[in-house]
Amino acid sequence: MDKKVVTRFAPSPTGHFHVGGIRSALFNFLFARQKGGTYILRSEDTDKERSKREYENEFLELFDWLGLKHDQFFRQSDRIKVYRKYLQKMIDDGFAYLSKETPKEEGERDEVIRFKNPNKKITFHDLVLGDITVDTTDLGDFVIARDMDEPLYHLAVVIDDFEMEVTHVIRGQEHAPNTPRQILIQEAIGAPRPLYAHLPLILNKERAKLSKRDESVPGAIEYKKRGYLPEALLNFMALNGWNPGGEQEVFTLSELIKKFDISKVQKGGGIFNPEKLEWLNKEHMKLLTPAEIEKNILAWLPEEMRNKIPKRPSFGTKDGLLGIIFERISKWGDIKEIVAKGELDFFFKAPEYEKEKLIFPAQSGSASGGKNFNLEKISQNIKEVINVLQALEEKDFTKENIKNALMILADKMDSRGEVLHPVRFALSGLDKSPDPFIIAEILGKNETLSRLQKAI
RNA sequence: GGCUCUAUCGUCUAACGGUUAGGACGAGUGCUUUUCAAGCACUAAAUUCGGGUUCGACUCCCGGUAGAGUCACCA
Numbered sequence: 001m002d003k004k005v006v007t008r009f010a011p012s013p014t015g016h017f018h019v020g021g022i023r024s025a026l027f028n029f030l031f032a033r034q035k036g037g038t039y040i041l042r043s044e045d046t047d048k049e050r051s052k053r054e055y056e057n058e059f060l061e062l063f064d065w066l067g068l069k070h071d072q073f074f075r076q077s078d079r080i081k082v083y084r085k086y087l088q089k090m091i092d093d094g095f096a097y098l099s100k101e102t103p104k105e106e107g108e109r110d111e112v113i114r115f116k117n118p119n120k121k122i123t124f125h126d127l128v129l130g131d132i133t134v135d136t137t138d139l140g141d142f143v144i145a146r147d148m149d150e151p152l153y154h155l156a157v158v159i160d161d162f163e164m165e166v167t168h169v170i171r172g173q174e175h176a177p178n179t180p181r182q183i184l185i186q187e188a189i190g191a192p193r194p195l196y197a198h199l200p201l202i203l204n205k206e207r208a209k210l211s212k213r214d215e216s217v218p219g220a221i222e223y224k225k226r227g228y229l230p231e232a233l234l235n236f237m238a239l240n241g242w243n244p245g246g247e248q249e250v251f252t253l254s255e256l257i258k259k260f261d262i263s264k265v266q267k268g269g270g271i272f273n274p275e276k277l278e279w280l281n282k283e284h285m286k287l288l289t290p291a292e293i294e295k296n297i298l299a300w301l302p303e304e305m306r307n308k309i310p311k312r313p314s315f316g317t318k319d320g321l322l323g324i325i326f327e328r329i330s331k332w333g334d335i336k337e338i339v340a341k342g343e344l345d346f347f348f349k350a351p352e353y354e355k356e357k358l359i360f361p362a363q364s365g366s367a368s369g370g371k372n373f374n375l376e377k378i379s380q381n382i383k384e385v386i387n388v389l390q391a392l393e394e395k396d397f398t399k400e401n402i403k404n405a406l407m408i409l410a411d412k413m414d415s416r417g418e419v420l421h422p423v424r425f426a427l428s429g430l431d432k433s434p435d436p437f438i439i440a441e442i443l444g445k446n447e448t449l450s451r452l453q454k455a456i
Numbered sequence: 457g458g459c460u461c462u463a464u465c466g467u468c469u470a471a472c473g474g475u476u477a478g479g480a481c482g483a484g485u486g487c488u489u490u491u492c493a494a495g496c497a498c499u500a501a502a503u504u505c506g507g508g509u510u511c512g513a514c515u516c517c518c519g520g521u522a523g524a525g526u527c528a529c530c531a
Contacts, residue, residue, distance in 0.1 A: 010531090011531090012530080012531045014530075014531070044531060046530095046531085047530055047531070049530090050530070050531090051531095101529080103529085104529090105528095105529080107529075108529050109529060112529055113529095129460095129461070129462095132460070132461080133460090134459070134460065135459080138458070138459065138527075139527080142528090143528080143529050145529085146529050147529095150529085152528090152529070152530085152531090153530070153531050154531090156531095157531090172525095173460095173461070173462090173524085173525065174524095174525055174526070174531095175525095175526095175531090176460065176461070176525075176526080177459070177460055177461085177525070177526040177527070178526075178527095178531095198461090200461095200462080200524095201524070201525070203524080207523065207524070208524075209524075209525070236468095239468065239469080239480095240468065240469095241468090243468085243469055243470075245470070245471095246470085246479090247470080247478080247479050247480080249468095249469095249479085249480055249481090266462095266468095266469080267461075267462060267463090268461090268462045268463060268523095268524090269461095269462075269523090269524065269525090270467085270468060270469090271467060271468080272467095272468095273467050273468060273481070273482085275467080275481055275482055276467075276468065276480080276481045276482080277481095278481090279480085279481055279482085280481085318494095323494095324493085326494095327493055327494045327495095328492085328493055328494085343492090403489080407489065410489085410490085411489090415490075416489070416490055417490035417491080418490090419490090420489090420490045420491090421490055421491075424490075424491075425491095430491090430492085431491065431492080432491055432492035432493085433491075433492065433493095434491095434492075434493075435489090435490085435491085435492090436490090
């Protein structure tokens with residue numbers, strides 16, 4: 001029988017968590033879930049100077065939002081006694097020793113604990129990279145602890161993975177060169193060697209590793225703040241450096257759990273592509289139920305709009321107000337942007353505009369152009385529109401009926417824009433807007449007629 | 457610089473000795489009852505370079521080149 005799978009993701013709370021870490025966490029999570037194993041989250045805060053609880057809280061919030069639920073949680077600063085025990089044993093067994101030092105930098109001790117390097121070649125098998133051999137002689141007798149109560153990263157990691165019975169160490173490729181020294185420590189404390197899988201790095205546009213200080217790609221929690229969908233982000237991260245083989249690109253978390261295959265992980269690093277994330281997010285939004293979409297759009301709308309929103313019968317449909325907003329965004333946060341640009345204002349109050357703008361703009365390249373039209377002609381057209389719309393009953397004031405009525409008029413003109421544009425502009429006050437029929441329906445008969453009247 | 461790793465369209469990737477080298481994002485063009493958005497269709501776009509091995513190489517081997525990572529009393 002195989003041992004029960006145990007994976008772990010071990011971030012250090014020394015800065016804002018970056019998106020690259022999401023994928024490491026995700027792959028550990030996927031692998032454990034798929035194998036019915038355990039997924040451990042471990043906060044590596046042995047560096048007292050730089051570790052901050054606020055950063056830990058940040059990634060805790062992030063994983064909660066993403067739905068990457070861990071089975072166990074550990075904090076290394078809670079385990080100092082454990083490390084001390086192993087440290088003492090290593091010293092007793094001659095694998096480590098106290099070393100007198102001359103401090104080179106401020107804060108450095110004059111006595112540290114060094115690992116007695118046996119200076120040998122270590123070969124380990126990597127599930128992604130294959131066999132890797134490194135001569136550890138270059139490492140020298142490296143420092144494993146400042147003192148008995150201040151272990152350093154490599155020591156703490158090895159002890160924790162051993163005690164927590166971690167079977168698979170899945171982490172970023174930047175750790176690959178460090179692996180041999182961790183193996184050395186394992187051998188010294190008699191720990192079994194876990195299976196390693198070093199993931200390709202996620203790079204920024206400059207092809208450099210994503211880091212906590214990177215400005216070009218925002219910190220992970222930003223994606224929550226900007227209204228991305230957790231599953232979309234996860235889906236996107238999964239597809240950077242891994243691919244199940246088919247042509248499907250949109251996956252839910254449970255599909256990812258089923259399809260994940262560590263042998264299909266890429267070797268080379270991949271650049272983080274924000275446009276693709278944007279597209280994928282929209283794809284996941286389309287998977288939401290109408291009720292979920294309504295709830296989210298309403299939640300992201302400013303309060304004053306939310307309270308005054310015109311709820312026509314068409315409200316929740318593709319051609320209703322929600323539909324209009326939905327097709328213009330690819331993440332919830334975009335709502336704030338279109339609101340800021342004033343693109344929604346006309347639904348809430350009659351637009352102000354210069355009357356000349358009612359004139360259908362001359363088509364570029366068209367010989368006849370729009371010069372023939374003047375305000376009188378436009379005014380005449382709008383009057384006819386009003387007459388036609390008057391005839392519609394309040395209950396029949398729907399997109400289809402309005403369109404049928406107006407198109408008859410529009411088709412009589414040299415160009416449909418001669419009537420369609422002034423109507424659209426009178427209703428919206430914008431050069432670019434949804435089509436006039438939809439706007440009219442959303443506004444309702446009274447408001448539509450009043451705005452047209454005003455235009456005249 | 458030493459060590460380690462990597463290399464298919466601009467980007468993410470498929471093809472694990474035999475394909476007109478496929479898909480997606482993005483871009484461009486066009487269509488769709490004015491515009492915008494959305495949608496649809498089409499187009500352009502890649503095997504880093506040399507050598508081998510083989511009937512046949514994106515695929516295997518060697519070398520060059522390029523890129524990345526790592527060499528802390530950080531993780």
